Amino acid sequence: MHRPPTAEAEVAEELAAVRPDLLPGFTAGLAGARAAVLTRLWRACAHEPLPWVAGRDAARGGLVLRLRDGRRLAGPAADPYRTDAYVRVVHLDDVPYDDPARLTTDLAVPHSAGFAGELGHSVASLALSRTARENHPDEWPDSDWGWEQRVVDGHPYHPGCRSRPGFSVADQLAYGPEHRPVVGLGLVPVPASGCLVTGVWPRDLRDGGKVLLPVHPWQAAHVLKRPCEERIAARPLMSLRTLAVPGGPHVKTALGARLTSSVRDISVASIAASATLSSFGEELAARMDGLLHMTRTLGAATAHSPDLAAVLRESPRVYADRGEHVVPVAALATTALPRRPGWPAAFARLALTVGLRALELGVALEAHGQNLLVVLSAEGGPLRLVYRDLADIRVSPARLARHGVAAPGLPPRMLTDDPVVLRRKLFGSLVGGALAATAGSGEALREALEGVVRELPRTPDVVALREEPLPVKALTLMRTSPEDTGDLWARLPNPLHRG
Structure with missing residues (x-):
C-alpha cells in the first residue's frame, strides 16, 4: 500500500532546500524527538481517562493497557511527572512502535487519524527546533527574550509539544523563538472609528485618524492575505505570537495557526476586557506583600476581528532590581x-x-x-x-x-x-x-x-x-474529543503520597 510522505520526510525535503547545513542535525535528532513525543503520549495513555482504554495493569516493572477492542498496549511504568524522554518503544500486542504518529495511526481509535498527523508534525518540528539548541546552563541571558528562547522542546507534557502544521520549515526558522530570529512586525492602518481600543494606545502607533495595529508577518501573508511593510523589529518569545520589542513592550499578536492545541487569534471580548483585567490584577498583586507582580496591559486594540488585533504588555523585567x-x-x-x-x-x-x-x-x-x-x-x-x-x-x-x-x-x-x-x-x-x-x-x-x-x-x-489526586488537563483526550470544547481533566497520583 502506498503511504503519503511523513512529516519527517516533508521537513527533511524542505530543509534540504532552505538550510541544507541543518539537515544532518535534523536527521540525527529524529530518534530523540520521537522518544520525547512518545513519552508524552505514553503518559496520556497511562493516566488520562481515554474512552478506548478498558483497564490498566502493572506487569514486571511496566504497564499494560487493555484496550476495549481486546488488544494490549504495553510499555514501561509511567511516571506522570517525569520529563526526560525515557519511553523509546511500546508494544501494541507483539508489534514494537518507536514512532508516536505510526502508533496512533494503527491504534485506529476515534479521531486518531488527525491526531496522528499532529504528532508527526510535533516530532519533525521538535527535531528541527533542536538543531538550534545550545546547552549553556551556567550562562544566563541578559535579555528577557534570551531566557524565553532557551525553551526548545515546548510543552513538557503535551504530545503536540512542537506541532506547527501551519508553518513551513522556512516559517519555523524565520519565526520560531528557538532559532533566535529578528521578526519584522507589520503595521496595518485601521480607521479609529472601526477600531476598539482599550487602555492607552501609543502615539507612535497612530497616524492621524488611523490606529496602526502590529501584525505578525505570517498572519499578514496567510490569514489577512495582504502585503504588510515590516516596521517593528522584535524578538519572539516562547509563545511565538508574543514578541519583545527591545527597550519597549511585549506585543501579543493574532496568529491564526494551530500551535500545540490552539489557534492563536485574539478575541474581541478579550480586548474589551483587557483594561479591567489589568486593573484587577494590580489590585490582587497589591494584597500579596510584594511576593507577586502582575504585568500590566498598556493598551489593546482590535479591528473588531480576532484576526486583526494586538495587545501591548509591559515586560516582566520592569519588576527586577x-x-x-x-x-x-x-x-x-x-x-x-x-x-x-x-x-x-x-x-x-x-x-x-x-x-x-x-x-x-x-x-x-x-x-x-x-x-x-x-x-x-x-x-x-x-x-x-x-x-x-x-x-x-x-x-x-x-x-x-x-x-x-x-x-x-x-x-x-x-x-x-x-x-x-x-x-x-x-x-x-x-x-x-x-x-x-x-x-x-x-x-x-x-x-x-x-x-x-x-x-x-x-x-x-x-x-x-x-x-x-492531582487534577491536570487531559491534553490528549482534549485533542481527540472535538465534540468537547472545554477543558477535560485527568487525576494523577498525588505526588505527596509515597508508593
Whole structure:
C-alpha cells in the first residue's frame, strides 16, 4: 500500500532546500524527538481517562493497557511527572512502535487519524527546533527574550509539544523563538472609528485618524492575505505570537495557526476586557506583600476581528532590581538551579505561598511555566513571582467578597464559586505543570513539596492538595474529543503520597 510522505520526510525535503547545513542535525535528532513525543503520549495513555482504554495493569516493572477492542498496549511504568524522554518503544500486542504518529495511526481509535498527523508534525518540528539548541546552563541571558528562547522542546507534557502544521520549515526558522530570529512586525492602518481600543494606545502607533495595529508577518501573508511593510523589529518569545520589542513592550499578536492545541487569534471580548483585567490584577498583586507582580496591559486594540488585533504588555523585567533576573518557569530546567540542594523546596515554598494566598482571596491563576515567571537574586535564589496574561484565570465572587475585593466588569466565563473548578485551575497548572516540570520526576516533586506543604495552614484548599489526586488537563483526550470544547481533566497520583 502506498503511504503519503511523513512529516519527517516533508521537513527533511524542505530543509534540504532552505538550510541544507541543518539537515544532518535534523536527521540525527529524529530518534530523540520521537522518544520525547512518545513519552508524552505514553503518559496520556497511562493516566488520562481515554474512552478506548478498558483497564490498566502493572506487569514486571511496566504497564499494560487493555484496550476495549481486546488488544494490549504495553510499555514501561509511567511516571506522570517525569520529563526526560525515557519511553523509546511500546508494544501494541507483539508489534514494537518507536514512532508516536505510526502508533496512533494503527491504534485506529476515534479521531486518531488527525491526531496522528499532529504528532508527526510535533516530532519533525521538535527535531528541527533542536538543531538550534545550545546547552549553556551556567550562562544566563541578559535579555528577557534570551531566557524565553532557551525553551526548545515546548510543552513538557503535551504530545503536540512542537506541532506547527501551519508553518513551513522556512516559517519555523524565520519565526520560531528557538532559532533566535529578528521578526519584522507589520503595521496595518485601521480607521479609529472601526477600531476598539482599550487602555492607552501609543502615539507612535497612530497616524492621524488611523490606529496602526502590529501584525505578525505570517498572519499578514496567510490569514489577512495582504502585503504588510515590516516596521517593528522584535524578538519572539516562547509563545511565538508574543514578541519583545527591545527597550519597549511585549506585543501579543493574532496568529491564526494551530500551535500545540490552539489557534492563536485574539478575541474581541478579550480586548474589551483587557483594561479591567489589568486593573484587577494590580489590585490582587497589591494584597500579596510584594511576593507577586502582575504585568500590566498598556493598551489593546482590535479591528473588531480576532484576526486583526494586538495587545501591548509591559515586560516582566520592569519588576527586577539591579542584578536580578526574571525567568519564565519553563526556562528554569535549562539552568543548574533545580539541581542545587534546597533550591526546589525554596521555589515550591514561594510558588505555593503565592498561589494559595491568591486562591484564598478568590483568584485561581493558570500558573503554568509560560505564564509564571520568577525573580531570581544574582545568586539564583527565588525572591518573588511575576504573572502575565490574565485571560484564563478563574475568579470566585464569593471569596472576593469575604475579603472585601470588588470585581466589577470581569468576563462571566471567568466567574465561579465551585472549589473544584478553582483548584483544578491552580493545582493543574502550578503543581502538575510548573513545579512538576521544574522537578522533572515524581520523586523530585514530592521532595520539593513535602516539607513545604506541612508548613501551610490546614485550609480546605491545602487539604485537597495534600489528600486528593492531582487534577491536570487531559491534553490528549482534549485533542481527540472535538465534540468537547472545554477543558477535560485527568487525576494523577498525588505526588505527596509515597508508593
